[in-house]
Amino acid sequence: MKPIASVVGIGALPVGKHLDKLEHEMMLQALVAAVADAGLSKKDIDALIFSTPRPYAEQRYFGTFMAGYLEMAVGDILMEVLGNGLTGSIAFDVALERVASGRAKVAVALGVNKELHIPTGEHMTWSMRAVGDVDFHVPFGVTPIAWYAFNAVRYMHEYGLTREELATIPVKNRFHASMNPIAQMRKPITVQDVIEARDIVKPLGLLDVPPRSDGAVAIVIAAPEIARSLGNRYVDVVSRGFHHEGIHQVSSRPRPLTWFESAEIASGKAYDGCGISAADVDFAEIYAPCSIVELILSESIGLFPKGTGGAAAAAGATTIGGQLPISPSGGCASRGHPPHVTPLYNVYEAVEQLRGEAGERQVKDAALGAVTGELGDYNATMMHILAAQGA
DSSP: OOOSEEEEEEEEOOSBOOTTSOHHHHHHHHHHHHHHHHTOOGGGOOEEEEEOOOTTOSOSSHHHHHHHHTTOOOSSEEEEEOOGGGHHHHHHHHHHHHHHTTSOSEEEEEEEEOOTTSOHHHHHHHHTTTSSOTTTTGGGTOOHHHHHHHHHHHHHHHHOOOHHHHHHHHHHHHHHHTTOTTOSOOSOOOHHHHHHSOEEETTEEGGGSOOOOBEEEEEEEEOHHHHHHHOSOOEEEEEEEEEEOSOBSBOSSOOOSSOOHHHHHHHHHHHHHHTOOGGGOSEEEOOOSSHHHHHHHHHHTTSSOTTOHHHHHHTTTTSTTSSSOBOTTOHHHHTOOOTTTHHHHHHHHHHHHHTTOOGGGOOTTOOEEEEEEEOGGGOEEEEEEEEOTTO
16 A cells, blocks of 8 residues: 555643643643654654644644744644644644645644633533534534434434443443543443433433543654654555535435434545555544444444444444454543544554554554544544555
């Protein structure tokens, strides 16, 4: 497979509460770790692509500030990107493009997300209440979680999914997170725990949805020839796919609540781009804020036939050691979900898996991994395919 570019270094803070650190301190820690992991120095870096911090970040003009804080000249590009849940994916994609185009030999996709220092109400106002149509959805209080509850109820109606089957997805993710040293939620849970947890929006309860999270990640990307000169710990990015449906929750045409068309199209582009099918993927590290999103996404990107994802999860197919592990990191609800950088945490996990460095949660013989960022019912998905050496 011909690489677009190669990941040569990764660094991340544990996901969770970082009240004792400022955003730039968190970002510095992740970036230093990634550059050291790559065996490079700041002088080798031509481009910095930041995910824009949350709107309540204490430091603005964050990318420019960080360059000054690091006393770091950047010769190709320094920029911030924003795409809601796709933000980290876009930062990664832009960094890949800078390297693939030859404009940069080394680029870094990086970002920090800090949200636990503000009250829950303020977080809801900034992040949840105004994401729908402000003239139609917002007056009625339709938040993303409420919309995902619509998905769940409709899926249960159409395919006979049981509450117990849906609950196995959070249980599986918590099991994976229990083996992940950077995960936020690591205490094992049971199906009964999930079912009995406090309702958020029925049928989704507290353990079906993600916690609020702080985090920081940096991913160092280099031209393939540079990656190969650095040693044997690189991972190639061999394909990508993106699609936005031109829909923001409510469509002018009928569309299903049990399928993500954007994911189907984006994943198809990614598979075709490197000459594989979904069946060739060894694991998927996906952006799925809720249990029902993981189920629908797993079908929409071709991992399981339509209507079978719940039974597959309940049978252990998506657990490490099963047919096709999904979110070996623990996913959004257990590894944690700092939204603007969650897709970069997904890349971090995929790189660890493909380098064979995931410890207890290692997917055996992992050679090809799919990584997604997506907007769920906001109808956009990006997928990257990563390959281990020799794949």
